Amino acid sequence: MDLSIIIVNYNTKQLTLNCLESVYQSITDYQYEVILVDNASRDDIVDVVRNTYPQVRLIANTVNLGFSKANNQGMRITDGRYVLLLNSDTVVETDTLDIMLRFMDEHPTVGASGCKVVLPDGSLDKACRRGFPTPSATFFYVSKLSKFFPKNSRINAYHREDLDPNEAYPIDCLVGAFMMVRREAIDQVGLLDERFFMYFEDTDWCYRLQEAGWINYYYPKTTILHYKRASSRHKPFRIIYEFNRAMALFYNKHYKSKYPIWVTGLMYMGIGAKLFAAMTFNVVSKMIKR
Template identity: 55%
Template sequence: MDLSVVIVNYNTKKLTIDCIQSILDSKLNVQYEIFVVDNASSDGSVEQIQSMFPEVNVISNKENVGFSKANNQAIKACNSRYVLLLNSDTIVNENTLDEMIHFMDVESNVGAVGCEVNLPDGTLDKACHRGFPNPEASLYYIIGLAKKFPNSPKYNSYHKSYMNMHEVHDIDCLVGAFMMVRREVIEQVGLLDEEFFMYGEDIDWCYRIKEAGWRIVYNPTVSIVHYKGASSRRKPFKIVYEFHRAMYLFHKKHFKTKYNFLVNGVVYTGIILKLTFATISNLLKRVR
């Protein structure tokens, strides 16, 4: 098998069906398989997908085990040369998968590759092109210097939009909405870290892949459409908590030993304050 496409579904039946159909419509010139891991959806997703696409491998969980663990379930079950993490709320363009496989076949030192990820309005989903969120990069992003100086390598090291976004180049972080990973890389660095429930697992994986000496590449010659946040709208407080928890986990895992206790204290305090403000904001929206 050349490619295994892994899609995690949580109450996004219509979007997942459209995503699967876009893959089938691609008419790939390679051997491929599709896995859908359902995290205990209540919208009839499993039955509908099995009925419409009997060729799709469906793993049905009895509870929501999170994004990392669900992806790992499918990765363990497949044995292809490449594994593609693909969000359920995406549409794959006709030539995207073939072109990405060809790219990986030619560039043997690339461990993971991502494409241009566009939002429905045609703008770039900035999450597909990121630097690692070290304390400096995160600070400049939070206080607005990254936005004020988008062409500055110093101040905008979070999204790195100062780079030529129309050319293929190496990058730190891809997004789990579309990330094609080489089988040898998974065997070397391991699966997604299941401590991350929904956010941060893609950044952590990219960090480990680069630490192992593999290249991570952004390839904007092909693209997908991302209807962002479809499955995360249903539990806003859970999502807000997991988003900030992922910040804490990533810093603790990869940066804690690289900074002194003062910097670490500022980072953890900042995460707590940001979580507090985000929670209050959500509560006020619900009241309104």
């Protein structure tokens, strides 16, 4: 098996069916398999997939285990030379799998690769090629200062808008919506860290891959469509909390020991302030809508 594609579904029935249809319309000589992990969706997606795509390998969870655990469930039953994390709210082009697999075969030092990801309005999903969220990069991002200096590689070190999205290059972070990873790299660094329920698990994986000597590569010679946050839009408070918790977890895991205590204090204060502001905005918005 050349490629094992893992799709995690949570209440995104139609989007997931669209994603599967796009995958099975792929034109390639490579062999691939699809593993769908359902996180206790409240619809009949499992039965529909069994009837419509009997070739899909299904894992039906009775509770929502989160993105990391569900992907790891899928990875544990795969044997492809490459593993592709693919969001359920994406649509791939007919040549996407072929182009990315050929790229990986031709570049054995690349541990993980990602293609160009665009949103429904045609704009770039900035998450598809990012820098690591170092304390300085996080400060400029959270404070919004990066918006005023989009071409400054130091100030815009997180979203890297100084880089041409149509050019190929090594990059710190790819996005878990489409991330193709070499089996040897996974064997070396391990699976996703299951402490991340959702958010930053892809960043953490990219960090560990790079630390182990692998190259993460952005390769925009093919494009996918991403209907972002489709499975999370109905639970804003949980999503806000998980994002900020994941940010703190990533900092504690990779940066806390490398920076003085005052930097850690500022990071905690910033994350706390961001969480409070987001929660407050959410409450006020709901009150206004009423």
